[in-house]
Structures are given as structure tokens and as C-alpha cells.
Amino acid sequence: MRAADRVVARAVRQGGTWSVALMLSVVGGAVLQLLFPYVLGRAIDALADGASVGNGWFAACALVVAGVVAAEVLGVWAGGVTGARSAGRLRRTLVGRVLGAGPAMTRRFGEGDLVTRIGMNAEEVGHAPDALASTAALLIPTVGGLVALVLIDPWLALALVAGLVLITLVLRAFLRDTTAIAGDYQAAQGDIAARFTESLAGVRTIAAAGTADLEARRVLAPLPRLRAHGLRLWRANARAGVQAGLVIPLLEVVVLAVGGWRLGSGDLTVGELYAAARYAVLGAGMSAAFGRVGQLARARAAADRVAALLDEPAVAHGSRPLPSGRGTLEFRGVGLTVPGHEGLDGIAFTVPGGTSAALVGLSGSGKSLLAALAGRLADPDRGEVLLDGVPLPELPRAELRRAVGYAFERPELVGGTVADAIALGRPMDDGTVRTAARLACADEFVRRLPGGYGTALADAPMSGGERQRLGLARAIAHGERLLVLDDATSSLDTVTERQVGAALTGELGGRTRLIVAHRINTALRADRVIWLEDGRVRAHGPHETLWRDPGYRALFQPPAAEPAPAAAGPRGSRGGTG
Incomplete structure (x- = not known):
């Protein structure tokens, strides 16, 4: 038939x-x-x-x-x-x-x-x-x-x-x-x-x-x-x-x-x-x-x-529970082929639980693909991705989505009210919603809305930066062990980005953070940096160590030969955003 x-x-x-x-x-x-x-x-x-x-x-x-x-x-x-x-x-x-x-x-x-x-x-x-x-x-x-x-x-x-x-x-x-x-x-x-x-x-x-x-x-x-x-x-x-x-x-x-x-x-x-x-x-x-x-x-x-x-195959999930842990993320020989695009090959690294890692690289190097694999928005063709020692396909859907929170460059806000957009279908008390909004620097502008957190989304016109902050709040509220942030602060002004960046690269409740970074300050504050080039990990380690490589420095410098900004130096130095 x-x-x-x-x-x-x-x-x-x-x-x-x-x-x-x-x-x-x-x-x-x-x-x-x-x-x-x-x-x-x-x-x-x-x-x-x-x-x-x-x-x-x-x-x-x-x-x-x-x-x-x-x-x-x-x-x-x-x-x-x-x-x-x-x-x-x-x-x-x-x-x-x-x-x-x-x-x-x-x-x-x-x-x-x-x-x-x-x-x-x-x-x-x-x-x-x-x-x-x-x-x-x-x-x-x-x-x-x-x-x-x-x-x-x-x-x-x-x-x-x-x-x-x-x-x-x-x-x-x-x-x-x-x-x-x-x-x-x-x-x-x-x-x-x-x-x-x-x-x-x-x-x-x-x-x-x-x-x-x-x-x-x-x-x-x-x-x-x-x-x-x-x-x-x-x-x-x-x-x-x-x-x-x-x-x-x-x-x-x-x-x-x-x-x-x-x-x-x-x-x-x-x-x-x-x-x-x-x-x-x-x-x-x-x-x-x-x-x-x-x-x-x-x-x-x-x-x-x-x-x-x-006929498109449904995403299969396992039944293995997550052991206790802080969100250690591990890539083992991961590869992914995308027809017509740059894929990934031989990706291998570990982000210890509770730390932050910045993904850097030129456009098309595979940063967003890697971010998608980290929380199983895509599956690799070869190799495996593990969270606290468990391969992601072996986790139940509900447990995986409780463990991993995503924030994107252009978040879609879904729900009746602002609070619903942060909770996104999960039962959460007001304290959890407000804490997530505060960490994402969204609490102040939300409280200024006519109905606060109860304001209908249709009655809450927001700028791109404000929408990004609500997307960040949603990720923080949902990701109990791992936060994956794919260019999620690109629309923020410099002051807000610095405040949000400090929260994201700080302890943040002990959660692991994988951040697609375009600004030097994000790489500077992260515990480690993963440098992608042509779908492979060229190097990974602390920002101060990678900064010695001229190719790494070129990622954050203008095309013309100009002196590097002061912020490009070791952790703790001051300067611009790059």
C-alpha cells in the first residue's frame, strides 16, 4: 500500500x-x-x-x-x-x-x-x-x-x-x-x-x-x-x-x-x-x-x-535518569554533516559542571550547530554528547528539557502573559519566574509594564533587547543543569550586556553555561574558551592562553591592522567590547 x-x-x-x-x-x-x-x-x-x-x-x-x-x-x-x-x-x-x-x-x-x-x-x-x-x-x-x-x-x-x-x-x-x-x-x-x-x-x-x-x-x-x-x-x-x-x-x-x-x-x-x-x-x-x-x-x-x-522519523528518547551532578557536558568524537553547509567533525571537549565555556569562531565555523547538539536540538551523525555521563538520547524527554535551557538571538515568546512566556507551560511559582527575570536583567522593565508579570504579551510591545532578556529569563528558569545561549545577547546595549554577561559567566546557581560568543568580554569572563574553525576545535583553554595565538586575537580585531584594545588582554584588564 x-x-x-x-x-x-x-x-x-x-x-x-x-x-x-x-x-x-x-x-x-x-x-x-x-x-x-x-x-x-x-x-x-x-x-x-x-x-x-x-x-x-x-x-x-x-x-x-x-x-x-x-x-x-x-x-x-x-x-x-x-x-x-x-x-x-x-x-x-x-x-x-x-x-x-x-x-x-x-x-x-x-x-x-x-x-x-x-x-x-x-x-x-x-x-x-x-x-x-x-x-x-x-x-x-x-x-x-x-x-x-x-x-x-x-x-x-x-x-x-x-x-x-x-x-x-x-x-x-x-x-x-x-x-x-x-x-x-x-x-x-x-x-x-x-x-x-x-x-x-x-x-x-x-x-x-x-x-x-x-x-x-x-x-x-x-x-x-x-x-x-x-x-x-x-x-x-x-x-x-x-x-x-x-x-x-x-x-x-x-x-x-x-x-x-x-x-x-x-x-x-x-x-x-x-x-x-x-x-x-x-x-x-x-x-x-x-x-x-x-x-x-x-x-x-x-x-x-x-x-x-x-515519514520523518520521530525523535526517540530513552528512560535512563540523570544521576546527581552539576551539568558536566562532554563531546566525544562528534561529527555532523549538513548538506550545503559547513558541518562538524571530530569535536571532543569537556565542560566541567558549574563552569562557563564560550564558543568562538568566524561565521560559518559551526558554533550554532554545536550549540544545537549540546541540548539535543539535533543529533550527531557520529560520536556522542553526554550530560553528567549519560548520552543525551538515553534521557527521557521531560528530564532532558528540565536539565537544559536554551536562549536564542531572536526568541519567540509564547503564552498569554509575560509570566507565561518565562514559565512556558511549566508550573512555576512567582518567585522562580521573578528570580530568572532578575538574573536576565528583565525584572525592572517587566515591573514597569501596565500589569507587570501579568501583562498580556499582545499588550507588551518590546524592543529586540527586551525580548532577548525574556528569552534569557526563560532559559534560566528551565535549565536546571545546563544553559545553552546561542548569540542570546546580541541585541543588548553595552551596559545591559555587561550586567547579563556577569550573571551568565558567574556561578548562576552552579549551572553549566555554553555561550556562543561574539564579544571579547564574554570570552574574557568565561572559565574556558572553545575555538572553532572549519567545523573543528582548533583549540580550547582559558582566554589568556589562547590570546597568545595571533589567529585567535584576529577574531576580535577589526580587519585593518590596529592595536588590540586593552580589554583583549588577560582576565581582569579593562577596555572596550571588541
Whole structure:
């Protein structure tokens, strides 16, 4: 079974009891439609024999019609509920998988493309149960009509079989072509969404450069491709409709011609001929499946895109508890290959518990990759990373996330209030939240907000530096053993950065700190410095020792040959920020 078909089958199961109600309604309605020609034919024969209109066959006709109407109403209701439930559950699964995979997922799929797959494509898959049930239900009157014609007259059945073969071939080609075209159409939609998401992230730059028109053209560049695929879908529908439009009338004419011949020879009654005509129409009802087959094709194409997310391996976690310790971080022969980017190779060092280590190096040397590995936002291709002697994959998810706190250059603040953004879903008392904010130099500006820590994030406009301080507070509140700070102070002014840096490179409750550093003061205050170059550790040790190397000094000096600032000297000297 294809991955897309497995996703469709899953959507049917996730409909629960409503999927059963949907199937019963469409099957019941199809059976009643199949029964109606027989009942009406018997009523016509009874009327021809002189029976009154009030005989039982006409009452049966009324009951069958009422049943068909009831089945239609239930089918529409059940189809809507099933689609909503299936799409909703699928979205929850996809969101959990994407967020659980973290940066690994966004490295493969663009953010806008992910939104399209989780939103629009999941909605298309949610329509699959209705399309499947309706398509399957069309087989009942087709098969039933064929059987009925065999019972009435085998010659009529032969005429119907010939037409059904042609209709089946048309439907098969239509499903194949439409699935492929719908997949291309949805991929073009995802491309536009991805481009637009990129533009929204850089909207200030676009506005400042005055390139809105140019950017709009870039975002909408896939529109001709989208239009071409849309036209292909329209042509596929039109072509299949024309083919069916030619086959079905011809089929009905042939069945009626054969029936008229049999009527003239005395082998059929008028009622049987009417019933035969109705059964021929029902038998050819597979042609009405084009709309449902088209919907099923779009669902299968969307399921292909959804399956790509579900096929991404989930991050596995162990069950080994952390022993007592202060957060000793160890890299043993770690390597990571990133296609198109500088990776890491042979990374080996240890940061003793409770100490601070600054990661330095030129742009692209692998600092952020190493920071991601330190708290298992990514896994190495080779080697292992340990926290207090335990390899990170062996730790339970909850324990790992309690032990490690992250702060980033552009933190996303999540939650209803400022306090919620710091606590981020964990039960914390006010004292813990305020202490973390104070260590991140955020307490003062938070208390000035209208509602203090209870201020809604939407009502708390903040500068980039203030957002960074809340991100730092969140990391401090969450990381009980290890803090990983990836360029987390770049937006702070010099005074605040010095205050925050002093807290981060001090004891900070005995926690280990791994800091991606760009400023010399951070390296100067750290217990040790890890110098990365081309994805490898060139050297590590105290700042004073590394400073003797001209290559290390060049990391903090302007490109022109100028005297080094006083702060570049041994620990404790005074000077600028570098």
C-alpha cells in the first residue's frame, strides 16, 4: 500500500463512529435507489392490470423515496462531521510531529510549505472518507443494476457490461491523471506559501529597501505554474466528462433498443421494460463518480504531501535518569554533516559542571550547530554528547528539557502573559519566574509594564533587547543543569550586556553555561574558551592562553591592522567590547 493510501485509510479510521454512519447512509441510500425501479415497475404493472392507485406498491414507492431522502440528509451531515474530525485529528498529529522533530523538520521543509501541508492539505485528506464512501456506494447500484438486468433479461445485461467496461477505463485514467496533476498544483501552492513566509520574516528590510514590487513578483513567480496545473485539471475533467457523455447516452439507447425488441417479442412486460431502463441508468451511474473520484484524487495527492511529514522519523528518547551532578557536558568524537553547509567533525571537549565555556569562531565555523547538539536540538551523525555521563538520547524527554535551557538571538515568546512566556507551560511559582527575570536583567522593565508579570504579551510591545532578556529569563528558569545561549545577547546595549554577561559567566546557581560568543568580554569572563574553525576545535583553554595565538586575537580585531584594545588582554584588564 502506498504511503498516501495509508494516510487516507487513517483518515477514515479517525472519523470514528461518524465514518460508520457515513458508510451506512450512503450504502443504505444506494440500496434504496436500487430497490426503487423494481417497486415502481411493480406498481406500474399493477396499475396496468386495473389496480387502484392506493394499492400497496404505491405506498412502498413512497416509503422508498422517504428513505432515500433520509439517507441523503444523514450522508451530508455525517460527511461534514467525518471530514472535520479526520482533518482535525490529522492536524494534531502533524503539529505534534513537526514540533517534536524541531529544527530537523524545518531544515527539510520551508515554514510556509509546512503550514500549507498541515492546513490546506490536511483539509483535503479530511474529505477522503466522504469521497471513498460515495464512490464505493456507486458500485452498489451498478452491480445491483447489472444483476437485476440479468434476472430480467440476459441480453440487457450484456449491453450494460459493454458500457461499464468503457466507463471503468475512463474512470481509471481520470483518477491516475488527476492525482498527478493535483499533486503538482498543491506543490505550487506550497511554493507560494513558502516564499510569502520568507517575505513576512523580512518585511522591514523590504520596506526599507523599497523593493515591495520586486518581492511581490518573486513571491508570485509560481503563479504561471499554478495556472498551468489548474488548466490541466480542468482539461482532465472536461475530457473525462466528454467521454462519459458519449458513452452513457449510447449505452442507454442500446439497452432500450434491446429491451424494445424483447418487448415486441413478448419476452418483457411494460413494467419490466421500465425497470430495465431505470436499471440501465443506475448501472451507468458510475459515470456520476467523476466528481467524487476527482475529490478522491485531490485527497490522495494531499495525502502524499502529508505522508512526507509523517515519514520523518520521530525523535526517540530513552528512560535512563540523570544521576546527581552539576551539568558536566562532554563531546566525544562528534561529527555532523549538513548538506550545503559547513558541518562538524571530530569535536571532543569537556565542560566541567558549574563552569562557563564560550564558543568562538568566524561565521560559518559551526558554533550554532554545536550549540544545537549540546541540548539535543539535533543529533550527531557520529560520536556522542553526554550530560553528567549519560548520552543525551538515553534521557527521557521531560528530564532532558528540565536539565537544559536554551536562549536564542531572536526568541519567540509564547503564552498569554509575560509570566507565561518565562514559565512556558511549566508550573512555576512567582518567585522562580521573578528570580530568572532578575538574573536576565528583565525584572525592572517587566515591573514597569501596565500589569507587570501579568501583562498580556499582545499588550507588551518590546524592543529586540527586551525580548532577548525574556528569552534569557526563560532559559534560566528551565535549565536546571545546563544553559545553552546561542548569540542570546546580541541585541543588548553595552551596559545591559555587561550586567547579563556577569550573571551568565558567574556561578548562576552552579549551572553549566555554553555561550556562543561574539564579544571579547564574554570570552574574557568565561572559565574556558572553545575555538572553532572549519567545523573543528582548533583549540580550547582559558582566554589568556589562547590570546597568545595571533589567529585567535584576529577574531576580535577589526580587519585593518590596529592595536588590540586593552580589554583583549588577560582576565581582569579593562577596555572596550571588541
